[in-house]
Amino acid sequence: xxxxxxxxxxxxxxxxxxxxxxxxxxxxxxxxxxxxxxxxxxxxxxxxxxxxxxxxxxxxxxxxxx
Numbered sequence: 001x002x003x004x005x006x007x008x009x010x011x012x013x014x015x016x017x018x019x020x021x022x023x024x025x026x027x028x029x030x031x032x033x034x035x036x037x038x039x040x041x042x043x044x045x046x047x048x049x050x051x052x053x054x055x056x057x058x059x060x061x062x063x064x065x066x
Contacts, residue, residue, distance in 0.1 A: 013037065015045060 011034075013026040026045055028034050037043060 013043075015043070018042075 011028040011030070013028065015024045015026050016022070017024065024045070
């Protein structure tokens with residue numbers, strides 16, 4: 001896990017896949033269940049395929065480039 005991101009009442013994790021440079025943004029439930037996670041922790045993630053939302057990569061700038 002690279003970073004914990006806060007967006008108002010929402011918490012998200014910026015996760016880099018192991019052996020990759022690919023990043024995922026993972027939304028956390030707002031029940032404090034994962035408050036113990038810190039930057040550089042190794043975590044396992046999973047999701048319900050029916051709830052997955054994916055977007056095509058664009059030529060837009062990512063947050064580090066803004």
